[in-house]
Structure formats: C-alpha cells, structure tokens
Amino acid sequence: MAKKKEATVEERLRALYDLQLIDSRIDEIRNVRGELPLEVRDLEDEVAGLSIRLEKLVANLGVIDDDITGKKNLIEESKALIKKYSEQQKNVRNNREYNSLTKEVEFQELEIELAEKHIKEFKVQIEQKKEVISETKERLKERENHLKHKKSELDAILAETEKEEQALINKSEEYKEQIEERLVAAYSRIRRNVKNGLAVVAIERGAAGGSFFTIPPQVQVEIASRKKVITDEHSGRILVDAALAEEQKAKMDKMFSKI
Numbered sequence: 224m225a226k227k228k229e230a231t232v233e234e235r236l237r238a239l240y241d242l243q244l245i246d247s248r249i250d251e252i253r254n255v256r257g258e259l260p261l262e263v264r265d266l267e268d269e270v271a272g273l274s275i276r277l278e279k280l281v282a283n284l285g286v287i288d289d290d291i292t293g294k295k296n297l298i299e300e301s302k303a304l305i306k307k308y309s310e311q312q313k314n315v316r317n318n319r320e321y322n323s324l325t326k327e328v329e330f331q332e333l334e335i336e337l338a339e340k341h342i343k344e345f346k347v348q349i350e351q352k353k354e355v356i357s358e359t360k361e362r363l364k365e366r367e368n369h370l371k372h373k374k375s376e377l378d379a380i381l382a383e384t385e386k387e388e389q390a391l392i393n394k395s396e397e398y399k400e401q402i403e404e405r406l407v408a409a410y411s412r413i414r415r416n417v418k419n420g421l422a423v424v425a426i427e428r429g430a431a432g433g434s435f436f437t438i439p440p441q442v443q444v445e446i447a448s449r450k451k452v453i454t455d456e457h458s459g460r461i462l463v464d465a466a467l468a469e470e471q472k473a474k475m476d477k478m479f480s481k482i
Contacts, residue, residue, distance in 0.1 A: 233449040235402065236423075236463050237471055239410060242398045243423040244475040249391045250420050252384045259377045266370040273363040280356045284349065291345045294338040301331040301338070390482045406452070413459050423461045425468030431455040438462070 230238070308324045308331070315321045399407050413422035424432030426443060436457045438446075446453050447464040454461055 240471045245395045301334045305331045
C-alpha cells in the first residue's frame, strides 16, 4: 500500500483557513439567532410559573368558598338549636333550667355572630384573590402572546438557517479530519480563547486581522513564504498572508453558495 503523502505547510494553512471560514459562517448563523433561544426558554419558564400560580389562586378561591359554605351551615345549625332551646324554655320546671337554656341560646347567637364575621372576612379575601387572579390572567395572556411571537421569530430563523448550519457543521468535521490532530487541537484552543472565535487570520495593512499590533516586515515575508505555521505573538492567532486568504475565501464562497 502506498504511503499517504504528508501535507505541505501551505496545504495545512489553506485547510486551517478553510476551516476557519466554515466555523465563522456557523458563528454568523448562530449570531443571527442571538439570544432568541434563551429568550424563548425564559418566557416558557415564566408562562409555566404564572400558570401554576393561577391554578393555586383558583384552588385557594375554592377553599375559601368551601369555608363560607361551612360557616353558613354552622349558622343554620345554630339557628335550629336556638329555636329548639327557645321551645324548651316554654316547658322548663325551674329557673336553673331556664337559665341554662338561655346560656345555650346566647352561645349559639355568639356562634352565629362569629360565623358572620368570618364570612365577611372570607368575602374580602375573595375580592382580593379575584383581583390578583385577574392581574395574573392578564400577565399570563401578555406573556403567552410574547412567547408566541418570539417562537414564531425563532422558528422562521431556524427554518431559514438550520439546514445550512447542519451542512456547515458536517463540513467543519470533514475538514478537521483532513488536518492533523495537533493542529486541530491548537486551532480549537485558540478559537476558544480569542475574540469572535477567529483562530486563523490574514495579514491586513501590516497587522494581524482585527489587531492594531504591526507585524515586523521580516515576519510578514516568512508568513508569505508559507514554509511554517506562524502565530501572532500578541493574540496567539495563526497567521496567513492576504493572497492565500483571498484565494481560499473565493473558493469557500462558492461552496457556501451551493449549501
């Protein structure tokens, strides 16, 4: 079996720059989505929280209604007892029995008075709960409408970019397989640590792309010779000459237009 030909430094630089262009394109697509996925998730959580709160408020309203019913039943029972004790007073044999029944009647009257007081308090609570329920419903409706709008916005962006993004991710993996592991590892490390994920940049006006630090003429000549992989001493980025960058950009633009 013939031994696989080792890639030249220039071929490695071209492959790395191609990989950078692909990954930058993926970054652009994700930047278009921006914070939308997080916004949608936060809104979903908020809607779920408001829905749970509304359920609890409505359930609590039911409990208060049950309490009012209980107090009304107690009042009816007390009225029945008052009627019973009043009838018994007509047939008492002595003052002691009469006074005892009078105390029972007074006790039941106090029970009625207390129950009526509680009913009034419960009704105030109901009005307060209804106001909170109304506000919560209004807030929930507003958040649901906002969520619907944001989801629609996100779905539209996903529909437009998802296919392209996945194709580019596949291309990125494909290109990584063509580059030796140590270079891919270095590229990935630099990409994580630099602004905008640019690990491979071209020389622009005598400086590394996106940098204000001038690169010495001798180093620029070395970069243009494409004989070794050179990194920027300030940012750590891998450097390529402008001509190579233009050639690879033209090539990759054609590929992007087909995806």
